[in-house]
Amino acid sequence: MTTLIDRQVAETKARGQRLKQSLPAYMLAGGKAHQRTTRPTRRSGSDSEARDRIEATYDGLEGDWRDWLDVSRRYERKIPRQDRLDFRHTLILRLATMRQRTGKVLDVRQANRVASYCVADYYYSEAKLHRSLDCKHCPTTRRTHCASHNLYSECPKIRDVISLDAEYTDNNGNTITLADTIADDEAIDLDLWIDAYTWLSGCPVRAVDIAYKLLAGLKLSGADRKYLCKIRKREQKPLF
Known part of the structure; x- marks a missing residue:
C-alpha cells in the first residue's frame, strides 16, 4: 500500500515538473499569461468556399449593375445571413425597375435611400409572417409608440396563426384536427351516395x-x- 502511494506521489511530482517547464518565465514570476485563442468560425470550410464561389460570380457585373451590387453589399449586414442573397436580388431588381420606369440613372444617395426602404420592407414582412403584425401602413408616430411601450400584443390588427395540426372537439364530442375538415375532391359524399x-x-x-x-x-x-x-x-x- 505504501509503495503504491509513493509511486502516485512521484508521478504527481513529475507531472508538475513537466508543467512548470512548459509555462512562460513571466508567468512563473507572477505575471499574467495572455493566451492567444482562436475564435470559432460560424461557417465551416465548405460553406465558406461555397460562398466565395457565389461571390465570384458577381465580379463580372459592370456599369450600373456593379454600382447596385456595391450598394447592396453595404446593406446586407443588416439582414440575417440566410436571407442576404435574396435581399441582394430584390434590391438590384428594384433599382433596375426604377431606372426603367423613370429613364434616369439613380445616384448613390437615391440608391441608398431605396436600399434602406428595402431593409424596412424585409423586417415588416418578417413581422407579418412570424408575428402576424402588419405595421407597414401605420403612421410613424404610432409605430414609435408601440415600439417604446411594447404594445404589439394589443394591436387590433393582429391575427392569430392557427396550425392545421391544432385539435378541437366537434359537436359530437370527437377530437379532430383542422386538416381533417378540409374538403377532399376525391372523397365520397356519403349523403349523396345514400340518396343515390x-x-x-x-x-x-x-x-x-x-x-x-x-x-x-x-x-x-x-x-x-x-x-x-x-x-x-x-x-x-x-x-x-
Missing part, C-alpha cells in the same frame, strides 16, 4: 336495364328511348 342508393333501390327495373345498356355503349331501341324520356321528365325537378 335509396333512389336505385326504388327505381324501376327497366330503367336500371337501360342504364346498363348506356354504360355498356349499346344502342337503345325506340321503346327504350321513349321510356327513358318519360323517366327523365318525371324525375326532373321544377325550376320554378
Whole structure:
C-alpha cells in the first residue's frame, strides 16, 4: 500500500515538473499569461468556399449593375445571413425597375435611400409572417409608440396563426384536427351516395336495364328511348 502511494506521489511530482517547464518565465514570476485563442468560425470550410464561389460570380457585373451590387453589399449586414442573397436580388431588381420606369440613372444617395426602404420592407414582412403584425401602413408616430411601450400584443390588427395540426372537439364530442375538415375532391359524399342508393333501390327495373345498356355503349331501341324520356321528365325537378 505504501509503495503504491509513493509511486502516485512521484508521478504527481513529475507531472508538475513537466508543467512548470512548459509555462512562460513571466508567468512563473507572477505575471499574467495572455493566451492567444482562436475564435470559432460560424461557417465551416465548405460553406465558406461555397460562398466565395457565389461571390465570384458577381465580379463580372459592370456599369450600373456593379454600382447596385456595391450598394447592396453595404446593406446586407443588416439582414440575417440566410436571407442576404435574396435581399441582394430584390434590391438590384428594384433599382433596375426604377431606372426603367423613370429613364434616369439613380445616384448613390437615391440608391441608398431605396436600399434602406428595402431593409424596412424585409423586417415588416418578417413581422407579418412570424408575428402576424402588419405595421407597414401605420403612421410613424404610432409605430414609435408601440415600439417604446411594447404594445404589439394589443394591436387590433393582429391575427392569430392557427396550425392545421391544432385539435378541437366537434359537436359530437370527437377530437379532430383542422386538416381533417378540409374538403377532399376525391372523397365520397356519403349523403349523396345514400340518396343515390335509396333512389336505385326504388327505381324501376327497366330503367336500371337501360342504364346498363348506356354504360355498356349499346344502342337503345325506340321503346327504350321513349321510356327513358318519360323517366327523365318525371324525375326532373321544377325550376320554378
